[in-house]
Amino acid sequence: MPEWPTADEPRVVIIGAGLAGCLLATLLGRRGMQVNVYERREDPRAAPPERGRSINLAISARGLAALDHVGLREQALSRALPMHGRMVHDPAGGRSFRPYSADGRRAINSISRSELNLALLDVAVKTPGVNVAFGCRLTHLDLDTGELRFATDEGPRLAQADLVLACDGAFSAARRTVTFRTGFTFGQDYLDHRYKELTIPARDGEFALDPDALHIWPRGESMMIALPNLDRSFTCTLFWTSEQFAALRSPAQIAEHFQAHYPDVAELAPDLVEDYLHNPLGSLATIRAWPWVHGGAAATLALVGDAAHAIVPFFGQGANCAFEDCVEIDRCLAESGNGWPGALAAYERRRKANCDAIAEMALDNFVEMRDRVSSKAFQAKAAAGHWLERRLPGRFVSRYELVSFTTMPYAEIPPRMRRQARLTALAAAGIAGLGAATVVGASRGGRR
Incomplete structure (x- = not known):
């Protein structure tokens, strides 16, 4: 853990007023902290959305649990459309529906990214202690002085911070401050x-x-x-x-x-x-970085959400995962006996393996969606999985359901899938053996 500045009440700056930045600002403001948020874009409440840049969000259990912390769960659901499965379109125009859950009742929720961002922004600006400035593009961050510089339409703008939380996305300007630091591992695939x-x-x-x-x-x-x-x-x-x-x-x-x-x-x-x-x-890129927390003589930088671990969108978990980061930081603050230093150390330790796991699952799900979902073998496997889920409720659960409809840590899902695969293979072998024994018995009975 880097050396921590000695300020009694750290000056907290969040870079980015997107989904994660607004949620984190609200959570910290509700803890009585003063938080200044700087966003490079203009105020979305007054500016039209960018053309062709939405990629609708699929909010599921993890995102809804996070929104519950700031009282937005029901509002989000009221503005979302539930999707209970995949509708697969073949090249001839035919369609087939594949439910996400064995009982057909569970759904992910299609919601406008911009509308959800506006709702989170509205909550953030109404939170005492939270200030949001738009049109401020970060151009310089010095962890040894705590100075930040921003380019604005009115000219340069300066700020001071003891703690900078980088919530400014996959191509984070704040992260560039530490990209070439000794010991910092960074990759974008x-x-x-x-x-x-x-x-x-x-x-x-x-x-x-x-x-x-x-x-x-x-x-x-x-x-x-x-x-x-x-x-x-x-x-x-x-x-x-x-x-x-x-x-x-x-x-x-x-x-x-x-x-x-x-x-x-x-x-x-x-x-x-x-x-x-x-x-x-x-x-479309997968961002991997480590460590997420970096200290200087005067300030500390922590990477959050896509700035630390951007993933491809094929499991619909990008926003859900970033929201979990924010909630984890809030939880670590509540548990930490020495404030921010202990909280940030726990945050990156707890989240890294989970974010690595969902990054790999998202890449694998891309192959599933574009290719496997059309194969007869995949469809038979999915049907068999749902059959097992109905007969072994809670014991056999598909990967999709664990990712989308539970808050089980992402890192626990792949080993569970491997255990289930072994059990499925054993069960299939047992069924096959029983069938063979039945055939042999019938054959012997016929000879008698």
Whole structure:
């Protein structure tokens, strides 16, 4: 643990007023702390959302538990659309529904990222002790002096801090301060796949697709997904390789490709070509960093959320995981006998293995969604899993359910899956042996 500044009441600065920054600011403000939050973007309450940059959130048990800490759980659910399973679209336009849980009752929740951010921001600015400044881009952070500098439209802005909490995302400006420090391990692994958003609008005032599902168009090395919105539209996201995106340049090529590979979408998205041509391409990276806490002579920096461990979005856990970070910091503060130093040491120790685990599971789920979900073997395995879940409730639970519908630490899930796989194999072997014995017995009975 780095040396800690000696301030009695540390001056706390949060970089980033996104989902994690606003939640953490509220939790700390409710502990009676003075917290200054700096956000590079303009105030989202007055600025329009960026085009093609939403990737709707799928809020599940972990995120809802975190929102409960600041009284936003019910409000979030009231503005969300439950999705009880996957609707898989084949290349011919056929569809099949796959429930997420064995009983078909559990659902993840599609919610607007920008709307949830506004709700969290509203709670944060109303919390005593929390101040939020927009249009402040971090340009310099010196942990030996505690000085921060920001670029604004009015010119440079200075601030002082004893503790800086970096909640400014995967490409964190605050993290760059320590990127080349001795002992800091950092990596960013980009997928060759990139993403682009499209829209399926409401049709005659109603949803054009079933709103009770996360829609997937698996196409081997690529896929598209669609999540429902409250205005009865769907936000679609293409996950294609860079080469696939580069291959489609003209309106005719785009229209022809979708008609051949996504025929049902071509009929439901009248602005498909315009969206494809004008919406930006996004990158997908997994960020791994260690340690998360860095001290200087005057200030300490702690990485939170995507700044510490950005993951790809294929398990819908990015925001859920970042929210867990915030709650863990709050919990560690409540438990720590020596305040921030002990709390931050416990925070990074408890969270690192969990965040590494969900990063790997998210990458694996990408392969499942784009490729395995279409195979007969995968469908049979999923059906068998649900059969076991119904007959062994609480003892046999799918990975998806443990990730999405429980708050079990992520790191405990892979070993549990390995144990369940061994039990399943033993059970299958037993069933096969019983069947063989029955056949042999019948055969012998026939000879007698």
